[in-house]
Amino acid sequence: MATAALTAERENYLNQEYGIKSWLLTVDHKRIALLYLLSITFFFFIGGFFALLIRLELLTPAGDLVQADTYNKLFTMHGQVMVFFFLIPSIPAVLGNFLVPLMIGAKDLAFPRINLLSWYLYIIAGVLMLHCMLTGGVDTGWTFYTPFSTAFSNTKVIEAGLAIFISGFSSILTGLNFVVTIHRMRAPGMTWNRLPLFIWAHYATSIIQLLGTPVIAVTLVLVVLERALHLGIFDPTRGGDPLLFQHLFWFYSHPAVYIMILPAMGVVTEIVPCFARKRIFGYQFVAMSSIGIAVLGFLVWAHHMFVAGISLYAALIFSALSYLVAVPSAIKVFNWTATMYKGSITFSTPMLYAFGFVGLFTMGGLTGLFLAALGIDVHVTDTYFVIAHFHYIMVGGAVMGYLGGMHFWWPKISGRMYPESLGRLAALIVFLGFNLTFFPQFILGYLGMPRRYWQYPPEFQVLNVLSTAGSTILAVGYLLPMVYFLWSMRYGKVAPDNPWGASGLEWMTPSPPPTFNFDAPPVVDWEAYDYEHIPAPQEARSGG
Amino acid sequence: MSEPIVSTKTNIAVWLTLLVLTGVTAGVAFVDLGPLNTIVALVIATFKALLVVLIFMHVKYTSEKLVKVVVISAVFFLLLLLGLSLADYTTRLLM
Numbered sequence: 001m002a003t004a005a006l007t008a009e010r011e012n013y014l015n016q017e018y019g020i021k022s023w024l025l026t027v028d029h030k031r032i033a034l035l036y037l038l039s040i041t042f043f044f045f046i047g048g049f050f051a052l053l054i055r056l057e058l059l060t061p062a063g064d065l066v067q068a069d070t071y072n073k074l075f076t077m078h079g080q081v082m083v084f085f086f087l088i089p090s091i092p093a094v095l096g097n098f099l100v101p102l103m104i105g106a107k108d109l110a111f112p113r114i115n116l117l118s119w120y121l122y123i124i125a126g127v128l129m130l131h132c133m134l135t136g137g138v139d140t141g142w143t144f145y146t147p148f149s150t151a152f153s154n155t156k157v158i159e160a161g162l163a164i165f166i167s168g169f170s171s172i173l174t175g176l177n178f179v180v181t182i183h184r185m186r187a188p189g190m191t192w193n194r195l196p197l198f199i200w201a202h203y204a205t206s207i208i209q210l211l212g213t214p215v216i217a218v219t220l221v222l223v224v225l226e227r228a229l230h231l232g233i234f235d236p237t238r239g240g241d242p243l244l245f246q247h248l249f250w251f252y253s254h255p256a257v258y259i260m261i262l263p264a265m266g267v268v269t270e271i272v273p274c275f276a277r278k279r280i281f282g283y284q285f286v287a288m289s290s291i292g293i294a295v296l297g298f299l300v301w302a303h304h305m306f307v308a309g310i311s312l313y314a315a316l317i318f319s320a321l322s323y324l325v326a327v328p329s330a331i332k333v334f335n336w337t338a339t340m341y342k343g344s345i346t347f348s349t350p351m352l353y354a355f356g357f358v359g360l361f362t363m364g365g366l367t368g369l370f371l372a373a374l375g376i377d378v379h380v381t382d383t384y385f386v387i388a389h390f391h392y393i394m395v396g397g398a399v400m401g402y403l404g405g406m407h408f409w410w411p412k413i414s415g416r417m418y419p420e421s422l423g424r425l426a427a428l429i430v431f432l433g434f435n436l437t438f439f440p441q442f443i444l445g446y447l448g449m450p451r452r453y454w455q456y457p458p459e460f461q462v463l464n465v466l467s468t469a470g471s472t473i474l475a476v477g478y479l480l481p482m483v484y485f486l487w488s489m490r491y492g493k494v495a496p497d498n499p500w501g502a503s504g505l506e507w508m509t510p511s512p513p514p515t516f517n518f519d520a521p522p523v524v525d526w527e528a529y530d531y532e533h534i535p536a537p538q539e540a541r542s543g544g
Numbered sequence: 545m546s547e548p549i550v551s552t553k554t555n556i557a558v559w560l561t562l563l564v565l566t567g568v569t570a571g572v573a574f575v576d577l578g579p580l581n582t583i584v585a586l587v588i589a590t591f592k593a594l595l596v597v598l599i600f601m602h603v604k605y606t607s608e609k610l611v612k613v614v615v616i617s618a619v620f621f622l623l624l625l626l627g628l629s630l631a632d633y634t635t636r637l638l639m
C-alpha cells in the first residue's frame with residue numbers, strides 16, 4: 001500500500017532528486033528553506049539548553065548550580081544564539097524563503113544562488129559560534145557593551161563578534177533577495193495592492209535588514225579592532241566615547257526586534273482571515289503599518305540608553321518617538337480583531353497560535369510603553385521587567401507566530417497533515433507554559449530583581465520557582481510539534497492542495513509544490529483574501 | 545555574461561586613488577590643523593565613499609529608478625543615525 005501511494009505521487013520538489021548533493025547544492029528556494037529549517041532548529045535547541053540551565057540556576061536564591069562567571073556566559077550565549085541564529089532567520093529564512101515566490105506566483109527568488117550563499121554564510125557563522133562556545137564562550141551579554149567587551153572581558157569576544165558579523169551578511173542577502181523578488185518577479189495581475197500581507201511584512205523586514213544590518217556589522221568590527229589594536233573609538237582617555245557603541249549597537253538592534261516581529265505579524269495576518277472566513281479588515285492600513293514600523297523603528301533606539309548617561313533632551317525626544325512606534329503596531333492589533341468580528345471562526349491549531357500571538361504581543365507592546373516612559377524606566381531598567389517585556393514579544397509573539405506559520409503551511413511544505421488534536425494540545429501547553437514562565441518576571445522586576453545575576457534575595461524565590469516550572473512546561477510544548485511533524489512525514493494523512501480553504505497562490509498549486517512551483521504560470525485577476533469566493537477546505541486522504 | 549560596465553583600467557585607477565587618499569588621511573593626521581583636522585578627514589572620507597558608490601557599485605551607470613531609491617534611502621538612514629545621535633552629543637553639556 002505504502003509504496004503504491006508513494007509511486008502514485010506526482011513529481012514535486014522533494015522527490016524530484018535524491019541524495020545529499022542534491023540538497024547541499026540546490027538552488028531551489030523551497031529546499032533552501034528546509035536547509036534553514038534544520039539549521040535554525042538545531043540552534044533553537046542549543047539556545048534552549050542554555051535557557052534551561054539559567055532557569056535551573058535561578059531555582060534557588062544561592063548560586064549553587066554554576067559559578068557566577070559561567071552564569072554570565074550562559075545568558076550571553078543564550079541571547080546571542082536565540083537572537084542571531086534563531087529568531088532573525090526564523091520566519092524570513094524558512095517560511096519567507098519557501099513562500100515569497102509561491103505567493104507572488106514566481107518560479108524562484110530573483111537570485112537563487114545568492115540564496116544558497118546566504119545559507120552557507122549562516123552555516124559558517126554558526127560553526128564559528130559553536131567553536132567559540134565549545135572553547136570557552138563569551139560573557140559580555142548579547143549586547144557587547146563597551147568598555148567591558150573591549151577592555152576587560154577575558155573571554156572570546158572577537159570570535160563571537162566575527163560569527164555574528166558573518167551571520168549579518170546572510171541576513172542582508174536574504175533581505176536583498178526578497179526586495180528584488182517582490183519588485184521584479186510578481187505574476188501578471190499581482191499588483192502591489194493584491195499582494196498577500198505576508199509579502200508586505202517581509203518587504204518591510206527586508207528594508208530593515210538591508211539598511212540596519214550593515215551598521216551592526218561595522219560596529220562589531222570596531223569592537224574587534226578596539227579590543228585587538230586599542231584604536232580608542234570607544235575609549236574616553238583617547239577621545240572616544242563608550243556611549244557611541246550603544247548608539248551604534250541599538251541603531252541596528254532596536255530595528256532588529258522588528259526583523260523578528262514583523263514576519264510573525266505577516267503570518268498572523270494570513271491565518272486570521274482564513275480561520276475567520278472573512279476578508280482582512282483594512283488591507284491598506286495593515287500593509288502601510290508594516291512599512292511604518294520599519295521606518296519608525298529606526299527613530300527610537302536610545303530608549304535603551306535612558307540611564308546610560310545620554311542627555312536629558314535626547315532622552316525626551318527618544319521617549320516621545322518610542323510612543324509613536326506603538327501606533328502602527330496597535331493598528332495591526334485592531335485590524336486582526338476587527339477581522340475576527342462576526343467571522344465564522346474555527347479554532348484550528350494555527351488559529352490558536354494566532355490568538356496567542358495577538359494577546360501576548362499586546363502585553364509585550366504595552367509594557368514597552370511603560371518602559372518608554374522615562375520615570376518608570378529609571379525604576380525598572382535592567383530588571384526582570386525588561387526581560388519579561390521582550391520575551392512577551394519575542395517568545396510570546398515571534399515564536400508563536402513562527403509555530404503558527406509552521407502549522408499553517410506544513411501541509412504545503414511536507415504534503416502531509418499533522419494530527420490536529422495533538423496540535424491544539426501543544427498550542428495550549430505552549431500558551432500556559434509561556435505565561436507561567438514569564439508573567440512572574442514582570443512582578444519580580446517591578447519588585448526590583450535585577451537581570452544578569454546568578455543569585456538573588458530569598459524573598460524572590462517563590463516567583464522564580466514558578467518561572468522555572470513554567471519553562472519546563474514550555475519545553476514540552478515546543479518538543480511536541482517537533483515530534484509530530486516528523487511523525488507526520490511518514491504517517492500523516494496526505495494533504496490536499498488547499499486543506500484550509502485558504503486564499504493565496506500557494507494554495508493553488510499541489511502540496512508539495514513542483515520544483516518550479518506552478519504547472520502553468522499563474523495570472524491573477526482577483527483581490528487578496530477574497531473569502532466570499534474561496535472554496536471550502538478540501539478533505540485530507542489517509543496516506544501510507 | 546555581458547561585458548563588464550566599468551573597464552579594468554577605470555577600476556584600477558579608482559583603486560589607486562582610494563589608496564592615495566588613505567595615505568593622505570593618515571598623513572594629515574600628523575599635521576596639527578586644529579578643528580580643521582576632522583573636517584579634512586571627513587571630506588576625504590566622503591569623497592572616497594562617493595567613488596566606491598558611483599563607480600565600484602555602478603550607481604553612476606544605471607538609470608534604474610529602484611537603484612536610486614535604494615541609494616537615497618541609504619543616505620537618508622545614515623543621516624538619521626548621525627542626526628539623532630547628535631541630538632545626544634550636542635545637548636549633553638546643557639545639563
Ligand code: HEM
Nearest residue numbers: 257260261303304322326365368369371372381382390393
Ligand atoms: C511597542 C513598541 C515597543 C516599545 C515602546 C518598546 C520599548 C522598550 C524599552 C524602552 C526598552 C528598554 C528598557 C530598558 O532597558 O530599560 C525595551 C527593551 C527591549 N525591547 Fe522593547 N519595546 C517595544 C517593542 C519591542 C519589540 C517588538 C521587541 C522584539 C521583537 C522588543 C524587544 C526588546 C528587547 C530585546 C529589549 C531589551 C534589550 C536588552 O537590554 O537586552 N521590544 N523596549
Ligand SMILES: [Cu+2]
Nearest residue numbers: 254301303304
Ligand atoms: Cu528598543
